[in-house]
Amino acid sequence: MSLLNLRNLGVTFTSTLFSDLNLTVNAGDRIGIVAANGRGKSTLMKCIIGALDPTVGEITRARGLTIGMVEQDVRPALMAANFRDAVLDALPADHVDSESWRADVVLDGLEVPEPLREQPLKALSGGWQRLALIARAWVSEPDVLLLDEPTNHLDLAKIALLESWLNALPRDMPVLLASHDRAFLDAVCNRTLFLRPQNSQAFALPYSRARLALDEVDAADIRRYDRDMKTAEQLRRQAAKLKNIGINSGSDLLVVKTKQLKERADKLEDAAKPAHLERSAGTIRLANRGTHAKVLVTLDDAAVTTPDGTLLFRTGKKFICQGDRIVLLGRNGTGKTRLVMMLRRAISDPSVTVDDIKATPSLVLGYGDQALADLDDRQSPHDTIAHRFDVGDQRARSLLAGAGMTIEMQGRPVAELSGGQKARLGLLVLRLKEPNFYLLDEPTNHLDIDGQEALEGELLAHAASCLLVSHDRSFVRATGNRFWLIDGRKLIETDSPEPFFEAARG
Numbered sequence: 001m002s003l004l005n006l007r008n009l010g011v012t013f014t015s016t017l018f019s020d021l022n023l024t025v026n027a028g029d030r031i032g033i034v035a036a037n038g039r040g041k042s043t044l045m046k047c048i049i050g051a052l053d054p055t056v057g058e059i060t061r062a063r064g065l066t067i068g069m070v071e072q073d074v075r076p077a078l079m080a081a082n083f084r085d086a087v088l089d090a091l092p093a094d095h096v097d098s099e100s101w102r103a104d105v106v107l108d109g110l111e112v113p114e115p116l117r118e119q120p121l122k123a124l125s126g127g128w129q130r131l132a133l134i135a136r137a138w139v140s141e142p143d144v145l146l147l148d149e150p151t152n153h154l155d156l157a158k159i160a161l162l163e164s165w166l167n168a169l170p171r172d173m174p175v176l177l178a179s180h181d182r183a184f185l186d187a188v189c190n191r192t193l194f195l196r197p198q199n200s201q202a203f204a205l206p207y208s209r210a211r212l213a214l215d216e217v218d219a220a221d222i223r224r225y226d227r228d229m230k231t232a233e234q235l236r237r238q239a240a241k242l243k244n245i246g247i248n249s250g251s252d253l254l255v256v257k258t259k260q261l262k263e264r265a266d267k268l269e270d271a272a273k274p275a276h277l278e279r280s281a282g283t284i285r286l287a288n289r290g291t292h293a294k295v296l297v298t299l300d301d302a303a304v305t306t307p308d309g310t311l312l313f314r315t316g317k318k319f320i321c322q323g324d325r326i327v328l329l330g331r332n333g334t335g336k337t338r339l340v341m342m343l344r345r346a347i348s349d350p351s352v353t354v355d356d357i358k359a360t361p362s363l364v365l366g367y368g369d370q371a372l373a374d375l376d377d378r379q380s381p382h383d384t385i386a387h388r389f390d391v392g393d394q395r396a397r398s399l400l401a402g403a404g405m406t407i408e409m410q411g412r413p414v415a416e417l418s419g420g421q422k423a424r425l426g427l428l429v430l431r432l433k434e435p436n437f438y439l440l441d442e443p444t445n446h447l448d449i450d451g452q453e454a455l456e457g458e459l460l461a462h463a464a465s466c467l468l469v470s471h472d473r474s475f476v477r478a479t480g481n482r483f484w485l486i487d488g489r490k491l492i493e494t495d496s497p498e499p500f501f502e503a504a505r506g
Contacts, residue, residue: 002024002025002026002062003025003026003027003061003062003065003143003144003174004023004024004025004048004059004060004061004062004065004144004174005023005024005025005059005060006021006022006023006024006025006048006057006058006059007022007057007058007059007060008020008021008022008056008057008058009021009022009023009044009047009054009056009057009058009059010054010055010056010057011040011043011044011047011052011054011055012055015197016197016198017039017040017043017044017195017197018039018040018044018195018196018197018200019056019197019198020057020198020199020200021044021057021195021200023193023202025144025174025176026174027172027173027174028171028172028173028174028190029174029175029176029190029191030166030174030175030177030188030189030190030191031174031175031176031177031189031191031192031193031202032177032178032179032185032188032189032191032192032193032206032207032210033045033176033177033178033179033193033195034178034179034180034185034192034193034194034195034207034449035178035194035195035196035448036448036449036450037418037419037420037421037446037447037448037451038418038420039195039196039197040195041148041178041195042072042148042178044178044195045069045146045148045176045178047059048067048146048176049067049069049146062143065143065144066140066141066142066143066144067142067143067144067145067146068137068138068140068142068144068145068146069137069146069148070133070134070136070137070145070146070147070148070150071133071148072148072149072152074121074129074132074133078121079120079121079122080120080121080122081120081121082117082118082119082120082121083107083112083116083117083118083119083121083124083128083132084103084104084107084117084118086121086132086136087103087106087107087132087135087136087139088100088103088139089136090136090137090139090140091103091139091140092140102139102140102141103135103139106135106138106139107135109165109168110131110134110135110161110165111161112128112131112135116128125153126152126153127153127154127155127158129153130150130151130152130153130154130158131154131158131162134147134150134162143174144173144174144175144176145169145173145174145175145176146175146176146177147175147176147177147178147179148177148178149178149179149180150162150177150179150184151179151181151184152445154471155331155332155471156331156471156473156500156501156504157331157332157504159181159184159471159504160504160505162184163184163187163188163505164505166188167187167188175188177189180444180447180448180449180452181472181474182207182208182449182452182472182474183472183473183474185206185207186206186207186208187206189206189207190204190205190206191203191204191205191210192205192206192207192210192211194210194214201214201217236262239258239262243258282402282403282404282405282421282424282451283402283403283404283454284403284424284427284451284454284455284458285402285427285428285431285458286366286427286430286431286438286455286458286459286462286464287431287432287433287434287435287462288435288436288462288463288464288465289364289434289435289436290436291322291360291362291363291436292362293322293360293362293363294321294322295319295320295321295322295360296320296321296322296324296359296360296363296437296465297319297320297343297346297347297357297358297359297360297363297437298317298318298319298320298357298358299315299316299317299318299319299320299356299357300317300353300356300357300358301314301315301316301317301356302314302315302339302342302355302356302357303315303355303356304335304338304339304342304491305338306335306338311489312334312335312338312486312489313334313335313486313488313489313490313491314489314490314491315339315356315491316490316491316492318484318491318493320437320465320467321465322465323463323465323481324465324466324467324481324482325459325464325465325466325468325479325480325481325482326466326467326468326480326481326482326483326484327467327468327469327470327476327479327480327482327483327484327497328340328467328468328469328484328486329483329484329485329486329494329497329500330485330486331486331504334486335486336469336486337441337469339491340439340441340467340469342354342355342357343357343359343439343467344365344367344439345357346358346359347359347363347365347437347439348365350363362436363436363437364433364434364435364436364437365433365435365437365438365439366430366433366435366437366438366439366440367430367438367439367440368426368427368430368438368439368440368441368443369441369442370441370442370443370445372422372423372426374426374429375414375422375425375426375429376414377413377414377415378413378414378415379413379414380410380411380412380413380414381400381405381409381410381411381412381414381417381425382396382397382400382410382411384414384425384429385399385400385428385429385432388429388432389432391432397410399428399432400425400428403424403425403427403428404421404424405421405424405425409421418446419445419446420446420447420448420451422446423443423445423446423447423451424447424451427443427455436465437465437466438459438464438465438466438467438468439466439467439468440466440467440468440469440470441468441469442469442470442471443455443468443470443475444470444472444475452472452474452475455475456475456478456479459479460478460479468480473497473501476497477497480497483495483496483497483500485500
């Protein structure tokens with residue numbers, strides 16, 4: 001049964017986000033919406049819920065259809081409310097007293113601990129705030145559920161919880177979700193929509209298989225376009241030859257034939273559709289200045305503790321060697337960030353052993369954290385580059401343009417950039433430092449799928465030595481060649497991240 005029908009839908013602001021979009025949403029559809037940052041995913045959802053009118057086209061909804069929408073951010077007015085009250089607030093006012101039990105059922109389903117239910121949202125982590133938004137959307141039992149970047153701020157355990165929760169919904173419940181998390185899309189979706197300015201493509205497949213099908217369609221389009229252009233060029237060459245012969249011989253028949261060949265070439269060129277070229281959100285490049293040292297960092301059974309001195313774990317004797325791409329695995333609160341900070345301190349002062357960690361003197365650190373704290377929100381991107389690096393004004397502008405920032409955007413405060421733009425600026429800063437060792441904490445946060453794949457490719461292409469922390473399973477699988485796991489009070493090496501990923505589901 002069709003619940004939503006999108007016909008010839010299009011939205012244009014300063015540029016076209018999508019056009020001629022046709023999509024039918026039926027019972028049981030779990031549709032992943034995939035596009036680069038700023039390319040229309042949230043806009044499409046706003047059109048579906050009626051918060052935004054499309055530029056062209058129409059949306060038909062089944063009679064009486066209710067839609068629950070999970071947005072990316074908590075409204076400021078809700079931040080003071082406790083978890084449970086924020087969920088109750090989503091019910092109609094006249095239903096709160098008689099149906100408050102609904103909130104408890106939803107919170108039980110999302111495994112929200114009882115103590116947290118009485119905590120104000122402003123005191124909770126971004127992950128719990130995200131689950132509060134999901135609970136708010138679900139408490140009124142909508143007919144269709146829309147989720148915009150639902151895995152943002154979630155650790156692996158909460159992502160696994162969300163996957164299980166979505167897969168446990170009634171089988172006929174349609175869900176549309178926009179996400180850059182490839183593993184999550186594969187786990188919960190049975191259809192994938194690749195949203196494009198023209199010729200959006202939909203497949204009745206989860207993301208990874210749909211991506212392969214999309215690549216085949218794009219490759220076929222490229223071959224078809226090239227063939228049509230080649231045929232048109234051949235027709236024009238034939239027309240030119242016949243024209244010369246016709247002029248020299250005075251043959252009216254050849255003149256007519258020349259005109260026909262030109263018309264065929266014109267029609268072929270007019271009908272031919274260029275293959276889709278994704279507009280880049282900005283190039284991601286890394287550098288690796290290299291080092292002759294084989295062992296970059298030595299951990300001599302370092303003790304990782306809380307700020308008050310409580311032991312979290314000990315590292316044992318560990319070495320980070322040239323070419324290692326080590327992924328640090330562990331549940332939230334086990335001490336991953338504490339170890340990253342200890343490594344950062346040791347590398348920053350290689351002349352001494354810091355916290356039982358010794359770095360080789362030739363190390364040049366490229367450090368990036370998930371909060372992008374190395375960027376000053378008050379500075380402009382241009383000042384960020386021009387003041388830190390001796391590159392000159394024109395070179396700074398060229399580098400920023402390559403990272404996807406227009407001249408106008410280069411002069412704005414960093415605080416006004418989107419998360420994706422900030423991430424690309426942060427990676428540009430890392431590149432210009434020309435490090436030979438990267439320490440990366442959640443580097444794919446805010447990056448779209450193209451950006452994630454570009455970062456993976458750069459780490460591999462430059463044989464970059466790094467230690468990274470990430471909740472992105474696809475990124476971990478693609479980049480890691482060693483895996484350290486915080487297991488109880490010990491840091492152990494494991495052959496694969498898969499047992500940890502499975503344990504997170506439990």
